[in-house]
Amino acid sequence: MTETFAPSRRALMLGSGLLAMPAIGHAQTVTNITAHYSMPAIFKSAQDAILEAFHASQSEVRVSYVNATPTYEDGAQLLLRGAATGQLPDVTFQGLNRMRLFAERGITRDLRPYLADEGNAAELGYSAPILAIGFQGGKQAGLPFAMSNPISYYNVDLFRRAGLNPDAFPTSWDGVIDASRRIRALGGGIEGMFFRWPGDDWMFSALLFGHGGDMLTPDEKDVAFNGPEGLASVRLLDRMVKEGGMPNFAGVADLQAFAAGRLGMMFRTTAQVRGILESVGQTFELRTTIMPVIDPARGRLPTGGAGAMIAARDDARARAAWRFVKFATSPVGTSLMVRNTGYVPTNQIAIDDPKYLGDFYAANPLFQAATRQVGIMKPWYSFPGSNSVRVTQVMVDNLARIAEQQATPEVVLADMADQVRRLLPRA
């Protein structure tokens, strides 16, 4: 049996060798690099499409993916472990709020020299606000690859039943709280609204930035969220609970209630549009729109999502890695990403020129809400120093006291400022 099998196996190898011939022709110029990303459930089809298009566009750089990590947190750990054992991928896609950590620890490269080599970054579609998203800790830590911002999801059927006009979603939080009360009055366990404050500080920063506030002072030496903007933010959260009757949903309870048609309005990331659309199905009519506006002039919204970073140690590989990063964030790359995920495009050319995504947004109106807020997006603030993740937890723990009505907004804000201050680097 083996005897008869051997020649055919040899033929098979010869065949694959022949298939690889074109690559051998350029053998001296081909650079093989590795890339890593997280959340394959969301990003796999986009990454596969981008890889295929990248390979079709040139033949000097070949990219292969290492195993995708399930969450951003796992992805961060992969990179940190890799830094300790010397097994880093050349390109890595990390959560935007974690890029600073890698830049500060010298694990990834500052991208400014590569951008400088390209000449005018704006001509490549890297507008100033887009670059700012990846500019953290004094470095161009990464380039945004997929961006999200918080949006409003609402149940049109519940709006109608409560006598509200679904074509005129409230544009202020006063209006939202009032609508929440009216939807809740329908009874039968129907809740009016849920603002997704648990998990991390992202949604709290939507309120803070919405008021025009900042997390820290410009020199990053002291907290700044305990000013009037911060106080207004925690008071607003308190009103959502007191006046809007907002329930204290844990985990994915809000998604479950919403999908079951028992939650009127939900405020969370646009990244979930696709998933929520699937879980809602035909249960009711789902719509999305922009977040209620707090301060029309100074108000901003935080940016979630992933950024591309270069972790290659070797300079030649880093140059090859840059070519892939540049492609993944190009108008073509970002269009592939948007079509396959539902995030906001990260290239100004793809945003401005309808030839890239015009047809997609016309066919998928639910994805439009986030793009309408692109102009007011601001980086998801990541705290300096080694306590950056712990700061996030401190904020969530304190906000829980408002959600459970265990403390007044004033007390919570003071405690939060006090605890966060102690976690900032002492310089």
Add this chain to the structure above:
Amino acid sequence: MSERAGFGEALAGWLLTGPAILAYLAMLLIPTLAVVVLAFTDFELGMPGFHWVGLDNFSELLTDHGMRTSVRNTALYVALVTPASILAGLGLALLIEAGSRGKVFFRAVFFLPVVSLMVAMATAWQYLLHPTIGPVNAWLALFGIAGPNWLGSSDWVLVSLGLIGVWENAGFNMVLVLAGLTAIPRELYAAAEVDGAAGPWARFRLVTWPLLGPTMLLVTTITTIRAIRTFDSIATLTQGGPNKASEMIVWTIYQEGFSYLRMGYAAALTVVFLVVVLAIMLVQTRLIEKRTHYS
């Protein structure tokens, strides 16, 4: 001659146990020692080097508020889950053993939680315990009871996790007790009946319970350990929240090490955790062993 045979036998012995010894060294002993070493450093994941900090990590532990909450929650959880799941396991085993039909069926049904993955069950639990659309609260509403916010309220979250813990452990205990029950000689029941122990309670008190002693020791030890090291239900359902109300030791260690990246401090927590668990086991075994030997 005999010496050489002895040597050959010893060599064979080492060869046979070799793989197990190697695996033990590589997978358990060396990593544990590495953790002990790390506990005296300020190593952070992703940082190029580390410094020796002596007992700093351990002294920080004494003043760490989060850790205190975590220890208190763990103690409460263990105090709830251990006795409840042992009693439930014992009760189920006795009922199944006494029953005449469907033994295999009930054994399988109650053992299911043990083989089901908590990560996969989390969504189901979250739905069952959902404050507004959950079946549990809907069922309570039939009796006019307004169900609590099981996983979202800091007053209830530990109880909810405890109930899930009992559900997870009872089936496992049931199987262990069933094994213990089959080892009890039938003649003893006959003898007890001759001596006048007629009722089921008397039979249980005089025969079953004393002879289950060694089994119950094992069950108690295993359940305590399983309860102390609870992690996946927290990681999948509550992430220690709200406001640390469901923060328990292993979750805290994970947070410190892998979220906050403070490997040195997490290692110190692990060392203390290990010592405390070993001490509990030792005391438990010593105390109960005295009463379970009949030879």
